[in-house]
Amino acid sequence: MITTLERPPLSDRLRVYGSRVKDARVLEGLRAGSVAEALQIGATRYSRLEAAGTSSPVSREELAALSDVLHFDEDYFLSPTVTVVERTGLCFRAKKSMTRLQEDQIGAWARLCGELVHTVLAGSGDSIKMLLPQLDPRTSPQLAALTVRDAIGLTVDGPIAQLTRSLERAGVYIFSAEFAAEAAARHDAVSLWVGEAKQHPIVMVRASDSWERTRMSLAHEVGHLVLHRYSKPEDAEDAAFAFAGEFLMPSQQIEKEWPSHATLESLLPMKLKWGVSLSALIEQGHRLGLLTVERRRSLYKQLSARRQYPSGRTWREQEPGFDQREVEKPLLITRLIERAYAGNISIETLRRMISSWPARYVSPLIEGQFRPPAGHINSSENVTSIFARTG
Template structure:
């Protein structure tokens, strides 16, 4: 059976490399119209062009001959800081989502992942939704030890983004009844943890796709602040603020940034408007808004660790997974937090055991 070139996969690879159609056409030595026809599926590259195309886009030739991939739509994905993103950066992140879906399907065909327990709380205010979700998940008022572990335990598929840009914080979306979160690991561990809570806010508050834009982002921020720093716990631990150093030393309890805790303390009325203004000035002067003091370790995925350890036990390595999916190994590694082993010889094919 003759293989067929897949224009949509070609488009995904182009977007992953942050190339527009003109730039790719120049690199391939063809016209922009030809690239447009490739991507629309109206024509296929000649055999002699395929190696050049694969080298330019750094994807295996076989990738371009697979079945259609699910592609996240910008309208269905909740992005943080959309105003700071260029269309190319946004499209590259969404293209990473397509590859994340491919990896997720590969894993779910072999393992039993946690059941999805993420309710629709769109009828609550962000603050009330935070309290309701903590109650449903039996978290009480205690600080959350690890946001990624919590999300994964509730069935959220968590991936990392390898975008070399702070302009993409994170994004989330629902696909076939399953929630996905993509986090930018270029940011500080504290900021990435807040992003995870922010995206959880989108998942529970905005399942119907409304509201959009700034209003939705504000609601997700309010949810994340309340979820990570419950009112009763903050007031019990910090009824007063004595100095910025007091906040710096206290932030470890909730594993948040100095700026996030300072904001929460103001919202709860622990600090006055005057105190908050002075604290914000000091945060800027000491560059704590650029480099987090007393940084926490980065949170990692436990689901991917278990999956990959099980695959390693079957002597299936990073190279093997990438080869099975016809992907660059770097794309697989970056999306699953780099928790992949070294290459080993391919084992005899046998059934994998579910975790």
């Protein structure tokens, strides 16, 4: 452990990056004071180490201690940050009770996702055309939703069969994993733009067994991407929800199909057709003036009162139709990796390519992608799935 605060000799000096140190700490769920104590250095010096805008000098012994305490490879701390993620540039659905540490964890995961996208694109040479339009921030959520549908090649009034595939074809990089070290950090999804010109859109979706929740989270984050690319107003969450409702349930068609007397049973066929939850339909119906406040409240009470058989879960917890679709999984990143590196890539190789991030953080990003059948090989490109290579 570190036993001196003296500046290391010039010949024995290495430089570590403060953002790397902080990301490692927050991902491990540690407090700065605890890390400083474990390193046997003063809290002030440790704070300066994390806050350094570029890099800070450390001795070889100090670097080894950092690696030991934070459980990250030494090479990770010596690597400059590839993806700049500003706190104000992150948009996410989350509980108001989220702590600062939990929010910092989201930022660290976002930097990892951005770094993976950057590395894979640089290695593959593929150029995925980004189709999301750049909209005036004053554009209404409803108009924005229809504009995005048209821009990415969807009809303006039909159900979106595979939302994840449609977004990936439009150049959106999607990751599905448990983006938190603490189980209490119940955020649903995160979106951000990365790259020097903010040209690559990324959506991080919290792993879920609910296809309804996953699709709504994706649509919500697309709303943030197109409406809040450069600034996030106070009503950003309301606007993103309104965008998602119109994007998944175009008002013109919903108004045509809305039952004369809306009940949970009469809304169920619409739920399955449009690929949304009953709750989302209720909200869209209320937003369009098809449900009164009283009727909306009554339908929510029924969702909370009715129970699934034989699980006993309420319809609010698990709606009917939960087993009628598979949870959508992304696949663009693994396709790019496999195409670029063929059968000569593994998680270990991949993690070393992206500044030696630990496998325990890289693996969930790959495992959250669509998993092909065991032994699957793309014969047209002679590409072996990365899932088959874990060493």
